[in-house]
Amino acid sequence: MQTIEIFAWLLPVAAIVAIVAMSIRVLLEYERGVVFTLGRLQAVKGPGLILVIPVVQRMVRVDLRTRVLDVPPQDVISRDNVSVRVNAVVYYRVLDPERAIIQVEAFDQATSQLAQTTLRSVVGQHELDQMLAERDRLNADVQRILDEQTDAWGIKVSNVELKHIDLDEKMVRAIARQAEAERLRRAKIIDAEGELQAAEKLVQAGDIMARNPQSMQLRYLGTLSNIAGEKSSTIVFPLPVDMLNLLRPKE
Template structure:
C-alpha cells in the first residue's frame, strides 16, 4: 500500500501545484522555460511547476495618486501641483515583457509629464483651463505608455497650491479689477443719464408748455415737504417778454 500511496500523493501534489484559478479581472502571462508562451485566463488553467512560470496581471482600472510636484510656470511663478491618474492594462504581454514594473514606470512618467506640460503655461491658465491641461497630459501619457500595453483613461489635476505672497498678490489684483469694473459701470451710468437728459431737454424745447408743466410739478413736490422756503412762480412768458425788449 505504501508503494502505491507515495506515487498517488506525488501526483495529487503536482496537480494541486499546477492548477491555478484566475478571476475575471486577471490574466496570466505564462512562460515556458523562460520563453513567452501565451496569455491565459480567466478561469481554471494548468501551469507545470518547474517548467512553466505564470505572472498575474490585473486588468482593472488603477488609481494612481501623482505626488505634489514643484512647477515653475511660464510667467516664473512657483507652484505645487498634484494630480490623480486613471489607467489600466490592455495588453498583459507588453506590460510584463516590455517594462520591468509598469506601475512604477507609469508613476514616474506621470510626474515628469506633469511638470513638463504645466511649465509651458501661465499661472492663470493653470487655474482657469484645467480641463484643457488634463486632456493634454492624458494624450501625452497615453501615447508614451502604448508600448507598455497601458491605456491612460483620465488625468485630473487636484490642487494648485500657491505661497502666501502670491495669494496676496492675486487678492490685490482681484480687488483692483473689481474697482475698475465699478468705475466703468459708474461712468456708463453717467453717460446714459446725460443722454437721457439731452433727450428730455430736446423734447421740452420743442414744446413750450412742457417747461411750465415741469415747473409746476417741481413746486408741487416742494410744497409736500416741511420747509420754510417761499417760492414765487414767474411765468415763462414774462421772461420771454423781457428777453425780446433787451
Template sequence: MAIPLLVVIGVIVALIIASFRVFREYERGVIFLLGRFWKVKGPGLRLVVPLIQQSVKIDLRLITMDVPTQDVISKDNVSVKVNAVLYFRVVDPERVVIQVENYFMATNQLAQTTLRSVLGQHDLDEMLSAREKLNHNIQSILDEHTEAWGIKVANVEIKHVDLDESMVRAIARQAEAERERRAKVIHAEGEYQAAAQLVAAAKRIATQPEALQLRYLQTLADISNQSKSIVIPIPLEIFRLLGGQESTHTAPTKPS
C-alpha cells in the first residue's frame, strides 16, 4: 500500500508543479479554458490547471524583421532590387493568438507584398531621393492591415536599392550632364552680373569726369609696377583743349 500511495502523492506533486507558469515582465500568457479563450495573464507566477487550461506565451518586445530582397519594377519601367527592415510589436496578445495562425510569418509576407506594391507606384528618382516619404507610406499601410491582428508597426526602413550596372552608368551620365548645365548657368549669370556692373560704372564715369581721371592715374600706377617701359596715354581732354586754342588764333583777313 505504501508504494501506490507514494506514486499518487508523486503524481499530485508533479501536477501541482506543472500547474504553475512563470511569465517575465515582457511576456503575457493567453489562457484557454477547455478550448475557449478565458483571459490574458500578466507577468509573475501564474496558475494554469493542466488538462483543463492551456497557455500560449506571447512576447511583447519590439521585433526586428528583415524583409527579403524584392524585385520591383518602378513606375518608369526600371527594374531594381529592394530590401527593407521592419520594426513591430504585439499590443494585443488575445487577437495575435486568435486572429492569425503565425503572426510573424503573416507580417513578413504582408511586408513583402506591400513593399512591391508601394514602390511600383513611384519613379526611380523618388526611390533614391524620397525614402523618408516611402518609408512612411509603407508603415501606414502595414499598420492599417496588422491592427486587426493586434500588431503595431513602429517603423519601416528601406535599406538598399540595387540597380543594374547599365542603370548605374546612365545615372552617372545624367548627374554629369546636370553638373555641366548648372556650371553653364552659373557662368552665364556671372557674365550677366559683370556686364551690369560695367554698364553702371560707365554711366558713373560719364557723369563724373573726375572718376575717369582717377582711373587714369590708377592705370599709370599699374603699368609702372609691371613694366620698365612706361607708356603714358594722353587724355582726350588735352586734344579738345588744343583744338579750342587753335580755333581762337585765326589768321587775319586781308583789307579790301
C-alpha cells in the first residue's frame, strides 16, 4: 500500500515538473516570441526566459538580425531589346515580429518572390548602357520599391546590390567592337585637334616673320646650326632675298 501511495503522490508531481519543463522557453537577445493563446495573439515576448503553456499556447520564434537573401538569376529584356541575366543580393530585417507573422505567410519566401519580380520590373525599364553604367541607381530603385511594399509586413529592406549582369557571347563581342570604334574615334579627334593647333601656330609664326625680316635671318641661322650638327655630306646655304635684289640689273 505504501508503494502505491508513493507512486500516486509522485505521479502528479512528475506531471507538473514535465509541464513546467515543456513550458520554459529561452529567447536570445536578437530573438522575439509571438505568443498565441487558443489561436489569439497574446503578446510579443522576449528576450530572456518566458513560459508557454502547452496545448493552450503556441509561440513563433522570430529572428531580428539582418538576413541576406540571394536572388537567383532572372532573365530580363531591357528597354532596347537586349536579353540579359541579372542576379542580386538583398539585405533585410524584421522590425515588427507581430506583423511579420500575422500579415504574411512565410515572410522570408514572400520577400524572395517580391525581390525577383521587382528586379525584373526595374531592370527591364532601362537600356543596357544604363544597366552597366548606373548600377547604383538600379540598386537604389529596387531597394526603395521593396522597402515600400514590405513595410506592411514589418520588414525593412536596408540594401540591394546587383551582383552580375550576364550577356550572351554575341552581345559581348558587339560591345567590344563598339568600344574599339569609340576609342578610334577619340584618337582621330585628338589627332585632328593637334593638327589644327599646329597649323594655327604656324600661321602666327609666319605673320610674325613677315612683319620682322630679321626674324627670318635668325631662322636661317638656326636651320644652319641644326644642319651642321647632323652627319650630312651636303649642306644647302639659303640665300637672302635682299642679296638677290642687289644682283638685279637697274632699269
